[in-house]
Amino acid sequence: MSDSPxxxxxxxxAxxxxxxTLKPAQLRQLADELRAETISAVGTTGGHLGSGLGVVELTxxxxxxxxxxxxxxxxxxxxxxxxxxxxxxxxxxxxTLRMxxxxxxxxxxxxxxxxxxxAAHSSTSISAALGFAVANKLADRPGKAIAVIGDGAMSAGMAYEAMNNAEQAGNRLVVILNDNDMSIAPPVGGLSAYLSRIVSSREFLGLRDLARRVARRLPRPLHAAARKTDEFARGMAMGGTLFEELGFYYVGPIDGHNLDQLIPVLENVRDTEEGPxxxxxxxxxxxxxxxxxAAADKYHGVQKFDVITGAQAKAPPGPPSYTGVFAKALIAEAERDATICAITAAMPSGTGLDKFQQMFPGRTFDVGIAEQHAVTFAAGLAAQGMRPFCAIYSTFLQRAYDQVVHDVAIQNLPVRFAIDRAGLVGADGSTHAGSFDVTYLATLPNFVVMAAADEAELVxxxxxxxxxxxxxxxxRYPRGNGTGVALPATPERLEIGKGxxxxxxxxxAILSLGTRLEEALKAADQLxxxxxxxTVVDLRFAKPLDEALIRKTLTSHEVAVTIEEGAIGGLGAHVLTYASDSGLIDAGLKLRTMRLPDVFQDQDKPEKQYDDAGLNAPNIVETVLKALRHNSSGVVEGARA
Structure with a gap:
């Protein structure tokens, strides 16, 4: 770390x-200072660095x-x-970023x-910007909407769905494609920068409009040919044919670090009547x-680091991460079974599949930011006899829910979902929390839903x-490190629906699902x-439930508590439904459910988040004691009943 620059x-x-109010000649110095301040700040807090450094001049x-x-x-x-x-x-x-x-x-x-x-999920900007632009147009208000989208985010179909609809916004919509990895057009140079300034200028657009009006007076075949000639010529020179076909006027490519190129082009775009x-x-x-x-990932996401050397703070040694355990276990399965393959949606390192890919490149598929495609692709693989593992963060799997229902569950296809980042995720906050997967998966017929209590269970x-x-x-399994239990030399096939x-x-009795088991055991010590x-039970399965074990446990204890790292509608709701359907409530059952509160929790340290959620050992003890003091019998749902 270092002092502020x-x-x-x-x-x-400010x-x-x-x-x-600055002069154009001052912008270079301002950008340099802005870059230095960004580096210094992220060195202090950690976070996403490389992406921000790439857009300093553009910003x-x-x-x-x-x-x-x-x-x-x-x-x-x-x-x-x-x-x-x-x-x-x-x-x-x-x-204070991410704190x-x-x-x-x-x-x-x-x-x-x-x-x-x-925003925090990818590929939403053009749709949202289109909404702002059309709203202004309908209300006859001034103002443009500018969407800045990276080339990686352009791998998601949603971006093209929005672009296909964008003509309705007219010149009020500007999309800036930030191409920072894969060039999709000829290299940047003096000629292309010059052409970009020319084709975005008022004079060129005026001539183009005149040519269009003249072309409209030509016979229809010649009119169409003239239009195509204009688009094709600029598309061949500057790579914009695809965007032109989607209704956009394409300008570029230009050097995103050269303010002398950026400013005049953006001024032309701001002032033009052409659009989108x-x-x-x-x-x-x-x-x-x-x-x-120099880094392979361009410091996309970093821990706190020393600004002078770039050395990131290292976490103290500890148990392996759940993601690492999953990757190692999947590699072992693939070594035994040639039909196992793995799919990720632009997150090979985040899901551990980068390691799988090193071992089995032909059986690893990174489909880009396209979770919907990933799920249906996996369904096709399964239908043809492969054993696909679809490794997606809980929060990103939400984007493919229709495909999970329609293409997997209804057809009862054996797609394996490895759901990383289940539960709360610390600094990434509410947008990345894996709060809802048990709720949205365990409600589906044909599904089996498991949650690992520790890294051995994950194997x-x-x-x-x-x-x-x-x-x-x-x-499902959480972000971060495991508990330190010994990993099994030989994995065990669990009986489906047995805790x-x-x-x-x-x-x-405490009935736990997932990694709250450790807190449940601490609470049991205190009680x-x-x-x-x-009694502490690891149910293992949210669906199907171990009904025999649940019935035995509920009927032999004065108070029972369920606990899970998920939203309302998950394990607790399923246990309550079973208790109601089987008549256990009529027997005076005292049952409490503990789960994430019905709010979107902001970023914080994970242990603080779970404290705020009321899902740590003291909260379990408090819930039990309140239930025991409660004079009336019956069922009450809520951790703080």
Whole structure:
């Protein structure tokens, strides 16, 4: 870490209005200072760095040219928004990024008027910007909508769905394609920059409009030919044919780090009557910070780091991560079974499938940011006799729910879902929390839904998925490290729908699903010390339920508590439904359910998040004691009944 850098010019800019008072010749210095401040801030907090460094000049140019916030600037995903936050009145809090009570690591409507649309998932910006643009058009209000979307996010079908509909916005919509990895057009150079300035100029567009009006007077075949000739010529020279076919006027590619190129092009785009317009900008992820430029991932996501050396703070040694355990277990299964293959949606390292890919490149498929396609692709593989593992974060699997229902569950296809980042996820906050997967999967006929209590259980569950061929099956596991239990040398095939008694007692029963088991055991220690003999059950399965074990446990204990790392509608709801349907409620059952509260929890340290959620050992003890003190019998749902 290091002290804040000297930023004399940036110190005079609190908002984009201040920025727009500067002379164009001052913008280079401002961008350099903005880059230095971004590096210093992320060195202090950790977070997403490479993406933001790549758009420093672009961020400066957009706020300089357009009248934000009246012109609505929408960042796709939001990984790259830290320089934007510094320029839009939040510099004094930039060193609270991703901390409890601090700035979000993504754009957030409640945080600033300069964040008109919240984001953290990919490929939503064009749709949202189209909504803003059309709303202004319908209300006859001034103002443009500018969507900044990376080339990676363009791998999602939603971006093209929005572009296909974008002509309705006219010139009020500007899409800036930030191409920072894969070039989809000829290289940037002096000629292409010159052409971009020419084709975005008022003079060129005026001539083009004149040519169109003349062409309309020609016979229809000649009219169509003239239009195609214009588009084809510019498409061949500048790579814009695809975007033209979707109804956009294409400008680019231009150097996204050259303010002398960016400013005049964006000014032309701002002032034109042509539209919608797509501006293709080529940038370098990690630009201006040597350690990021040299890193394979361009320092996409980093821990706190030393600004001088780039060395990131290392976590203390501990148990392996759940993601790492999953990857190792899946590799072992694939070594035994040639039909096992793996699918990821642009997250090979995040899901551990990068390691699987090293071993089995022909059986690994990264489909890009396309979760819907990933699920249906996996369904096709399963229908043809393969054993696909679809490894997707819980929060991203939400994007493919129709495919899970229609293409997998209804057809009862044996797709294996490896659901990473289940439960709360710390600094990434509510947008990335895996709160809902048990609720939205366990409600589906034919599904098997498991949750690993520790890393050894995860190994067993990966094996169980591999050999389960009678329908869809899912295993969920959290972000972070395991508990340190020994991993099994040989995995065990779990009996579907059967839980296990981890600790036997007589008065109180805690039925756990997932990694709250450790807290359940701590609570049992405390309750035993109070003279309340406590049973702890690891149910393993949210669906199908171990009804025999649940019935035996509920009928032999005075109080029972379910606990899970998921939203309402999950395990607790299924246990309550079973208790109701089987008549156990009529027997005076005292049952409480503990689950995530019905709110979107902001970012914080995971242990603080679970404290706030009321899902740690003291909360379990409190729930049991309140239930025992409750004079009336019956069923009450809620951790703090």
């Amino acid at each position: 000297a930023t004399p010019l940036l110190d005079t800019v 908002t984009p209005a201040d920025l727009r 400066t140019a957009i706020h300089y040219v357009f009248n934000t916030p009246d012109d609505r600037l929408i960042w796709d995903v939001g990984h790259q928004c830290y320089p934007h936050k510094i320029l839009t009145g939040r510099r004094d809090r930039i060193r 409890g009570g601090g700035l979000s690591g993504f754009t957030k409507r409640s945080e600033s008027e300069f964040d008109p649309f919240g 317009i797509l501006v293709h900008v080529v940038t370098q992820k990690g630009k201006g910070y040597a350690p990021a430029e 067993h569950m990966v094996h169980t998925c591999a050999v389960h061929d009678t329908g869809p099956i899912a295993v 296990r008694v981890v600790r036997q007692g007589k008065k109180v 035993d010390a109070m003279g309340l003999s406590t």
